[in-house]
Structure formats: structure tokens, C-alpha cells
Amino acid sequence: MKLAVVGGGSTYTPELIDGFARLRDTLPVSELVLIDPAAERLELIGGLARRIFARQGHPGRVTTTADLDAGVEGADAVLIQLRVGGQAARLRDETWPLECGCVGQETTGAGGLAKALRTVPVVLDIAERVRRASPDAWIIDFTNPVGIVTRALLQAGHKAVGLCNVAIGFQRKFAALLELAPADVHLDHVGLNHLTWEFGVRRGGPDGEDLLARLLADHGEAVAADLHLPRAVLDRLGVVPSYYLRYFYAHDEVVRELGTKPSRAAEVAAMERELLALYGDPALDEKPALLAKRGGAFYSEAAVDLAASLLGDGGPAVQVVNTRNDGTLPFLPDDAVIEVQAHVRGTNGSGPRPLPVPRLDPLFAGLLSHVTAYEDLALDAALRGGRDRVFKALLAHPLVGQFDLAEGLTDRLLAHNKEHLPWA
Template sequence: MKIAVVGGGSTYTPELVDGVARIGLPVTELALVDPAADRLDVVGAFAARIFAHLGHPGRVTWTSDPVAGLSDADAVLIQLRVGGQAARTSDETFPLECGCVGQETTGAGGLAKALRTVPVVLDVAEQARRLARPGAWIVNFTNPVGIMTRALLDAGHRAVGLCNVAIGLQRRIAAQYAVDPDAVRLDHVGLNHLTWERAVHIDGVDVLPGMLDEKLDVDFPTEVITAQRAIPSYYLRYFYHHDEEVAKERGAQTRGQAVAEIERELLAMYADPALVTKPELLAKRGGAFYSEAALGLLSSLHGVPGFHSVNVRNRGTLPFLPDEAVVEVTAPVTPAGPAPDPRGWLEPSQRGLISHVSAYEELAVEAAVHGGRSRVYHALLAHPLVGQHDLADQLTDRLLAANSAYLPWIHA
């Protein structure tokens, strides 16, 4: 199997490489593709040393030529960050000027990232359609995952979106109960970065009621948990504690700035020819358990059925959403793809928030694909964390000013 990793020059790529080598997926070639040749040379050489150190029989290749990287690939993983950490820092700061949360996937910052990134991801997917093997899956890890996945599916690509939120919680619960992670299955439901765990099955028994009664170790008031009888994802803090999060962000170092510092250190480490294992510092880079999630999903898409938390077309999974919406749920996965079961009743507060954000995501895809100030404004006006004309108008101007180098339609 040949796996192409677009965005392979990421400092996080060695985590994926280490996972491929340790898990033993039958990979004959892991092709890292990235336009940043200098960075890619450092990451690629280190990735090859990891493969050799762990005795994996496959080979690691790296190239800035997408034709070489994508040709004959059996699967394409997309993990892009258009504009790098500098653009991320912008996403995390310009909304604060309007009293709104600054975050790379949520609110105005998330829309900015989508506008920069959707056209690039769609271009990669079109190249993969021509160059990869027939039926090759595209696995998208690029944020905002739900918006990216919807854009890919709207364009007719064989794609599935992947996030590490659910697998991170699964691993924490497995450690808490001293069981193998595969024994834990979550009823993970919602949209990307807007999810709840409605059940936690360990060997078929739902332990969530007991967990809730014992007071969960999560950063939410008891009332939130009690009202919904579910575990909200961390990202729901931006909705349930919006003003508190804004106050914390003001004057603090952004996550983008912190990651940029970590990346500089990591690249210096990776350049050491004696380094053959991933350094401990990589754990601070973010994306915990992404390699396990990606490789587990690829394994199921290529022959070993399993359950995974994925971003897929709704198609009746959440009956209150349109079929063409993209949802994030735990689903059985086979080589035919994910096949989620319809979910039952959700709390009205959950249904309402999911519906609201899903409508925003629909408008965000339109703005990213077609451009235009009015589409950007319309998407922001629809977002529950904006929702006012003055805010949407101000945020639109700030977003476009901060991203003019990446949005050619602004100057048309």
C-alpha cells in the first residue's frame, strides 16, 4: 500500500511515521508531499531514520512534486496549514478586537482558516483524482475538518474526515478503567469540534451513568453535565463559556505562537542525524493519538472492519439535519466506507446548537468555494458566536484584511 501525506513537512509527521512503523500497517511506500522543500528535507530524512530504526520494510519518500507523491497512491492523507502558524496566530487574535473568541476552528478564526484552505484542499483532491489509484480514499485531517470534508464530498471525492478528539477521550477512559482501548466504544455524536459522548460502552456495558454520578473530571460546571447527561467536548467551552474564554485569550500568548516556538525546536532536533526516535517535545505539538486514529481508519478502509469516529454525510444519521450536511459520529467502517446508524433523541439544546452551526458550515463552504464579501458576512451572521449585524460586518472587514494575501478574489 502506498500512502501519500500531503502536508508531509509538518513537524507532526514523525508521529504518524512512528505509528505506521509500530502498528505494522502493510505500507510499501509512505510518500511525504510538501511545497516547503527545506523543511520537508529535514522531516523526510528523520522519517526515514524512524522507519529504519523500527525495522519497517517499507520506504519513506519525500517530494515537492505532487505528481510524484500522489501517483498510484492507495490513500491520501491531507494535513495542511495554509499560511503556517503566522496565519493561525492571526485567526486567534483578530476576532478578539470585536470581543469574539479567537480560535483556529471556531468562529471567525475558523472561517478565515476555511477560506484560505478549502481551495487548496480541493486542488489537491483533484490531483489525487487523476493520479492516485482508482477508489483511493482521501482522509482529511485538515481543520476545520467538518467544513473541509463537506467541500470534498460536495466536489464528488471519496473522502472521510478525521479528528482526534474522540480517540483522545477513549484513551483517557481506557486508562481510567485499566482496559484495552479497543474495549471502549463511544457514542460520539455532533459536528466536528461540537460533539458529545452520549454513551461509553466498555465490553458492551454503558458506564456513562456511573461516570456522571461520580462527577467527571472535565472543565464544565456540574449543571451542564447534569442537564445533558453527556460528556461535552472541550471545544464546547467556546459556546458555554464564551466570554470567559475571550478574557483568558486577551493578552495571553496564542496557541499559534506557542506552537511556532515548539516547531523551531523540533526542526533543530530532527536535523540531528543521530536522532532516530520521536522526541518527547513532540507531545507538546498537539494532535495526540492522530496516528492511531488515522491508521486505524485506513486499516478498516482497506479490509479490517472496525468502529471509528469520522466526519461523513448525514444521510439521516441526525434526522433534524439535511442529508447533505456533514456530521461527526462513531460508525462502523469497512472498505465500502463508514456506515453510521441513525441516532435517536438528542436534547433540544444539543439539536439546536448542532443545527445552528451546521447551517453556518453550509454557508462557510459556499464562501470558501465561491468567494465574495457578502458570502463571508452571511456566514458570520449565521454563526451562533457572532449573530449580530455590527459584529458580522466588523469581523468580515478584519478577516478579509488579515487574509488578503490568500484570497485572490478580494483583488479581482
């Protein structure tokens, strides 16, 4: 089995390598190709990847290349984990929205739109080259904003699935709190990427006993603290929102906080410099502890499970993925991309099939509809460009929604992204 990782020079990659090495019985990789134009970073991480494989006794071969077409040729699956513009673009995404009193974040709000505009055309170009080189390969997208990027891929006819680590992170945390094995915890996870709620925490599987009420009663304070939300919010909602819901439920509080502390992008950039220095140590043959602070927890396990299920008989039969709605949430268009539990293994190569979802309260359905409308407009702007399309997408976003704000944010977005948006 050949896997290719586009963006293999990312400091995330050793997390992925560690999972491939440990879980080789689930996903028997014979060749792993790391693809990245950043030659110096790529060689550092490629060397560490080989040492991790050797330490774990993995027989697979790790190669590196800057040649995308050669790297993906013959691949069974291609993982895309790139950041157009690097941490410098992320820093801008987190900064200029604050000038308008709006949240500065790389996956939602105005910063999230900027990232989508930069990213969608690049990922679509990569996907077309994958299709030419390996027409049967699955594309697994871990590139944010995952929902919009995956929707672009699916609308262009690619064999693509979006992946996020929010659900597996909740599964592991809840399992620890409930003293269960992670495999025995099934989440009723519903929403859009970075806009989800856990409507149930079930023992054993989709039809198992729902332990959500017990989780909130016994561990509500710990869960709320982890989300940086008041315990009362969880009690009144009766569900567990993802931590990205804080940008909606406590927007003004978050904006005040962001204005008084270093940006996450600055923290990550400093961390990356330290990680790259560690990766260059020829004695290092495991992922360093510092990587846990970089983000992407459990990404490797989620990626291994998904690839194994798409390509064979390994991995869980049901997993949380980003895929077409196709009537699962009847108030959204069929071509919307939702993040839900889906049958992945045993679909005969047709891709994920979402599990049925109970009718959602308007409190949740309304916000999902609102953000889906924004995503429609964001994707249109990413595909066709134009200041007016950017403005309309911002005006439609529930974290913006005002004419003057949308105007000011549009001007700033275009000014800060000219090098990545030829039409601007």
C-alpha cells in the same frame, strides 16, 4: 500499499510515522511518500522518518518530494494535513476576532471561517489532482476545519473521509479512568466536527453496558478539569462535551482569558522551532517527548485504523469519522457532514456507514442545526467568494450573530487574508 501524506513537512508528521512503524501489522505500508513544498523542513522530517522506520525494523520505503502529482501517483490513500498560510495565518485567526470581543480560535467562530476560506479551494485542487493520478485512492482529511473541508470534498464527488483525534483522545482517557483496555471502550460520540458530545461510554461495543454515569460519578472532577469546565456543567448536561464546546458554553470567559495570555499560535510556533532543531539530529530515531505538547495526540493510531479499514481487513470495524449524514440525524440535511461512529471495514469500498443515533434532545439538536446552517454558508463563501457571503456566514454563526459584529469581523477577515483570497 502506497500512502502519500500531503503536508508531510508538518511537525506533526513524526507522530504519524511512529504509528505507521509500530502498527505495521495493522497497516502494511510498502511505500510512504511525504509531499511538501517546504524543501528544508521536508528533508529534516524525511530523514527522521527513515530512522524511525529503521529503528522499528519496518521494511517500507520513505521518499520525499515537492511534486504533488508524482507523489500521489499510484497511491492507495492520501492523507491531507496542511495549513494554508502556516502559523502566521493561525496567529492572525486567533488575534483579530478578539478586537471585536469574539473568541479567537482557528477552527470555530470568525477565525475558523477564515481558515475554511483559505483551505477549501486548496484542498479541492489537491483532490482533483489525486483523482487524475490515482482515481481509486481514498482521501483522508485531517485538515481543519475538518467538517467543512470534508463536505467540500464529498460534494465534489471525491472518495473522502474526515478524521479528528477528539474521539480517540476521549477513548484513551476514559479507558484509563475506568481501568479498561482502549479497545473495550465504545463511545456514543455524536455531533459535528469540534462540536460533539459523548452520550454514552460503553463497555465492549455499541450494545455494551453504558458506564457514563459511573464515569461522571467517580471521575467527574477529573473529566471536568480536563475540559476546563465546571463539574456542574457535566452533571446538568448528563453527557461529556468535547473541549471545543467551551467556546460556546463559556464564550465570554474564554475571550477574557485569551486577552491575558500568549496565543496558542505563538506557543506552537516556538515549539516548532525547537522540534525542527531536534529533528535535524542524525542520532534521533524516535519521536521526541516534546511532540506530545504540539497537539494531535493519538492521531497516528486513528489514521492507521482508518486507512487499514478503508483499504483492507485491518483496523476496527466501527470508528468515529466525519462522513455524510444521510438521515442519521434527521433534523440535518443529508449532505451535511457529521462526526459519529460508523461502519468502516467491510463496506465494499463504499465508505463509512453511520451507526443509528437515538433522538437528540433539542438542547443538542438545536446547536447542531444552527452550526450546520453556518457551515452551509461558510462553504458557499469558500467556493464562490464575495464579501456578502462572508458576512452572512458570520451573521449565522452562534458565536457572532449580531449585525455590527459581523460587519466588523468581515472587514478584519478580508483585510488579514487578502494574500490567500484572490477575489478579496
